[in-house]
Amino acid sequence: MSELPPFIIFLVAVLLVVATRGIVRSVILLAAPLLAGLHLWFNIDPGMTISHSILSFEFIVMRTDKLSLLFGYLFCLASFIATIYAWHVKDTAQQLAGLIYAGAAVGAVFAGDLLTLFIFWELLALSSVFLIWARGTERAFNAGLRYLIFQVASGLLLLAGALIHYHNVGSLAFDHIGLDGLASWLIFIAFGIKCAFPFLHSWLTDAYPEATVTGTVFLSAFTTKLAVYALARGFPGEEILVYIGVAMACFPIFYAVIENDLRKVLAYSLINQLGFMVVGVGIGTALALNGVVAHAFSHVLYKGLLFMTMGAVLYRVGNINGSDLGGLYKSMPKTTVLCIVGALSISAFPLFSGFISKSMVMSAMIKADFGYLWLLMLFASAGVFHHAGIKIPYFAFFAHDSGIRTQEAPTNMLIAMTIAAAFCIFLGVQPQYLYALLPWEMDYWPYDASHVLAQLQLLFFSALAFVWLNQRGMYPPELRSINLDVEWLYRKLLPNWVHKIITFISVMKTYLSAVAIALMARIRHAFSQTFVAKYHLSESWPTGSMVFWVAAILATYLLITIFR
Amino acid sequence: MSERNQKEYLFDKPENVKRLLRGLYAICILLVVADFVIHRHVSLSWEEIPAFYALYGFIACVLLVVIAKWIRKVVMRKEDYYDE
Numbered sequence: 001m002s003e004l005p006p007f008i009i010f011l012v013a014v015l016l017v018v019a020t021r022g023i024v025r026s027v028i029l030l031a032a033p034l035l036a037g038l039h040l041w042f043n044i045d046p047g048m049t050i051s052h053s054i055l056s057f058e059f060i061v062m063r064t065d066k067l068s069l070l071f072g073y074l075f076c077l078a079s080f081i082a083t084i085y086a087w088h089v090k091d092t093a094q095q096l097a098g099l100i101y102a103g104a105a106v107g108a109v110f111a112g113d114l115l116t117l118f119i120f121w122e123l124l125a126l127s128s129v130f131l132i133w134a135r136g137t138e139r140a141f142n143a144g145l146r147y148l149i150f151q152v153a154s155g156l157l158l159l160a161g162a163l164i165h166y167h168n169v170g171s172l173a174f175d176h177i178g179l180d181g182l183a184s185w186l187i188f189i190a191f192g193i194k195c196a197f198p199f200l201h202s203w204l205t206d207a208y209p210e211a212t213v214t215g216t217v218f219l220s221a222f223t224t225k226l227a228v229y230a231l232a233r234g235f236p237g238e239e240i241l242v243y244i245g246v247a248m249a250c251f252p253i254f255y256a257v258i259e260n261d262l263r264k265v266l267a268y269s270l271i272n273q274l275g276f277m278v279v280g281v282g283i284g285t286a287l288a289l290n291g292v293v294a295h296a297f298s299h300v301l302y303k304g305l306l307f308m309t310m311g312a313v314l315y316r317v318g319n320i321n322g323s324d325l326g327g328l329y330k331s332m333p334k335t336t337v338l339c340i341v342g343a344l345s346i347s348a349f350p351l352f353s354g355f356i357s358k359s360m361v362m363s364a365m366i367k368a369d370f371g372y373l374w375l376l377m378l379f380a381s382a383g384v385f386h387h388a389g390i391k392i393p394y395f396a397f398f399a400h401d402s403g404i405r406t407q408e409a410p411t412n413m414l415i416a417m418t419i420a421a422a423f424c425i426f427l428g429v430q431p432q433y434l435y436a437l438l439p440w441e442m443d444y445w446p447y448d449a450s451h452v453l454a455q456l457q458l459l460f461f462s463a464l465a466f467v468w469l470n471q472r473g474m475y476p477p478e479l480r481s482i483n484l485d486v487e488w489l490y491r492k493l494l495p496n497w498v499h500k501i502i503t504f505i506s507v508m509k510t511y512l513s514a515v516a517i518a519l520m521a522r523i524r525h526a527f528s529q530t531f532v533a534k535y536h537l538s539e540s541w542p543t544g545s546m547v548f549w550v551a552a553i554l555a556t557y558l559l560i561t562i563f564r
Numbered sequence: 565m566s567e568r569n570q571k572e573y574l575f576d577k578p579e580n581v582k583r584l585l586r587g588l589y590a591i592c593i594l595l596v597v598a599d600f601v602i603h604r605h606v607s608l609s610w611e612e613i614p615a616f617y618a619l620y621g622f623i624a625c626v627l628l629v630v631i632a633k634w635i636r637k638v639v640m641r642k643e644d645y646y647d648e
Contacts, residue, residue: 257632258640330573366607374608382624398575450604457595457617464592465625467585476633482646484639491646 002043003050005062005110006036006072007120010103017096029095030083033102037076040069049112060112060173066439070293071109071229073437075102077423078221078300085308085416086214097130098218105222109229113172114162114187117230121158121194124223125151131215132207140210146487147207150200151223154193161186177234188235195227195278196271198247202487204271205255209264209320213311216263220270220307221300228277228296237284245282246373246380249275253383255485260478262320262392263310266303269346269388272380273299279377280361283368286440291360294434298353298427302345305420306392309339312409312417313396322391322478327401335409336397338417345424347389348381350455353427356434356446359455363444382462389459390466395478592618 013032017025046069050062064072079102086098104127108120125148132144164183166172177184189200196204204224208216235241252268252275259265273295280292312335313328314320329336341352348354358381365374408414427434431446469475527533575581599615606612613619 253628254632254635257629258636329575371608375610378620379624379628382621383628386625386628401576449602450606453595453598453602453604454611454617457599457615458621460588460592460595461618461621462625463588465622465629467588469626469629475629476636479640480643481640482643483636484641484645 002045002048004039004043005050005107006040006044006076007103007107007110009036009039010099010106014096014099014103017092017099025095026087029099030080030087032099033076033079033083036106037073037080040072040076044069051112057115058113059116061107061116062110063112063174064110066437067229067233067293068109070297070437070439071225072106074225074297074300075105075109075222078102078304079105079218081301081304081416081419082214082217082221084419085217085311085413087412088410089212089214091134093130094134094212094215097127097134098214100127101131101218101222105226108226112174114158114165114174115172117174118155118159118162121190121226122152122155124226125155128219128223131218132211134215135210135212137210143207143210146490147203150193150203154190157186157193158190161188161190174233176236179235179238179240191227191230191234192244194223195231196224196248196274197244197278198251199486201248201252201271202485205252205264205267205485206487208267208270209261213315217304217307217311220266220303224270224274225296225300228274228281228292231278231281232289232292236281236289239282241278241282242370242373243282245275245278245280246376247275248272248278249380250376250383253380253387255483256383256387257391258476258483260321260323260481262322262325262396263307263314265322265387265392266306266310269384270303272384273303273346275380276358276361276377279373280364283361283364283370285364285368287360287367287442287444288364290435290438290440290442290444291357291364293438294357294360295354297434298345298357298424301420301423301427302342302353305338305342305417305424306346306388308413308417308420309335309342309409310392310396312413315413316406316409317404321480322395323480325396325402325404326399327397328404328406329397330401331404331406332397332408334414335417336393338414338421339393339397341421341424343389343393345428347385347459348455349389349428349459350447350452351425351428353424355455356428356431359446359451360444378458382458385459385462386466390463394466 010032013028016028020028044064046065048062048064049060051058051060053059079098082098082102086094089095101124104120104123108117108124111117111120129144129148129151132140132147134140161183162172164186165177168181168183177187179185179188193200193203208219211219231241249272252271256265256268256272259268277292277295277299280288280295282288310320313325313332316332317325317328319325345352345354348358362374362377362381365377409417435442435444466475575584596615596618599618604611610616
């Protein structure tokens with residue numbers, strides 16, 4: 001039984017889902033992540049390897065250690081919660097896409113070689129795009145296409161890198177790679193696209209807000225965290241990641257402050273949170289890497305929770321723009337409380353999950369002498385509280401009363417959100433259970449007086465700044481607008497250039513042909529003025545008549561030759 | 565709005581909002597006072613500044629918003645910008 005890779009459970013579930021309908025199908029959808037999770041928890045130990053030979057290549061379909069196992073538990077848990085959240089969805093495409101997507105993520109985490117990783121990597125892309133397309137709007141369709149191009153490009157870079165890597169070292173094993181040579185850079189950029197590195201991030205903020213209510217919850221859990229896992233396995237301790245991570249943590253918070261679509265605010269803050277993980281991978285010490293894994297774990301739960309609460313608002317109100325919402329605590333009080341739990345968790349409030357994981361990365365930064373960059377990360381921490389901790393709940397549920405009166409979120413959504421919220425609080429209050437699962441040995445405890453005091457000061461004075469700015473009317477109002485980001489390059493600039501080039505070519509063609517015609521007319525005119533023009537043969541003749549006369553001449557030659 | 569929708573909610577009363585804000589101010593003051601009572605162990609030199617985290621949090625958020633407003637001037641477009 002312990003020989004069974006958990007993605008097989010998802011695969012079987014996919015076949016069963018296709019064959020069933022209604023409640024049976026819903027139960028199967030829910031059972032798959034549950035069984036896979038239990039199977040991982042009880043039957044599978046670190047340090048095992050399962051491989052299968054296909055066409056003389058050894059596919060390592062399952063390689064377990066504490067790192068991959070923890071991500072395995074996480075993906076099963078996230079998929080379980082998201083499936084409860086999506087219980088009411090009866091759309092086969094979305095049900096299948098969510099299931100395959102989760103299964104691919106679980107498969108990828110245990111992939112022991114780069115080719116197996118590549119297969120799951122692309123499966124992740126191909127399945128998840130249906131969660132965007134299922135929204136059914138033209139915008140979603142186009143955003144999905146752009147998303148797919150990025151994801152498939154990432155896969156192709158991974159494949160190219162893997163093949164060169166194989167050529168160089170004669171092995172495809174997915175272990176420490178390190179930045180050294182073309183192959184490693186190709187793989188690094190492949191991971192970087194999926195991890196939303198700066199300038200490669202726009203697929204995320206473009207597509208996640210366009211996906212369905214439930215689709216975004218799935219999307220927020222798997223792709224980027226798989227990339228963090230892959231970076232932690234392949235490139236720990238690469239210093240460039242520290243700088244990339246700091247950039248990722250800092251730039252999105254500005255966008256988050258001025259963005260109107262609240263799910264897009266969350267997408268930006270998702271990149272900000274990934275920044276903390278990428279910094280941790282870059283530092284590469286045991287404490288930092290443990291921090292990465294722990295933060296990924298708590299992040300999936302609170303980010304999922306926040307996306308679920310905003311999804312519930314979108315589901316009930318049909319709108320998720322901050323400019324049109326407000327006062328929803330009156331009709332959705334439970335969702336409001338759950339959203340606040342998520343907001344406190346992402347803000348790393350003591351007793352909530354973000355606190356116990358983010359602080360590990362921050363401490364590791366100080367220990368590794370990144371003092372100035374640490375200041376920037378502290379800035380990013382305050383910024384998170386500002387946009388995700390306060391802005392999200394404030395503009396959706398409080399602020400000015402928009403007059404919208406709706407119903408509380410459906411029961412299945414409330415159950416899913418409550419489970420996620422319970423985990424957020426449990427991890428925050430009892431971090432030792434998560435710490436015990438972490439891959440590396442460390443001696444760390446987040447709760448001491450000075451750390452708690454420091455964090456509370458940071459957060460409460462951030463809140464004070466929000467109140468002060470709001471009362472002075474300095475806080476940027478929510479406006480119906482969009483903000484230009486990197487995607488402008490390929491959604492506006494590039495199409496404009498292409499358009500200009502095509503226009504230029506067609507104008508040139510018209511011009512050149514006009515010139516040619518005029519030139520011909522002039523030549524003809526000049527010819528008509530010459531003395532030969534008056535002869536019959538110098539007129540313009542059809543080609544056919546020329547051929548006829550040539551044939552006639554040849555025939556005459558022939559006759560002369562024969563009868564001479 | 566009709567009569568039956570006139571139910572009073574928690575923050576419809578201005579005094580409740582005031583209470584919440586007063587609570588926030590009180591906590592902020594307490595946290596600064598605590599900074600002088602509890603000895604924070606420090607590992608970086610700037611952490612020694614009294615109430616460093618409080619100052620930093622406040623200034624960071626004000627800066628964040630001010631810069632974001634500048635950025636808005638450059639990057640903000642109409643909602644249908646890409647549809648044109």
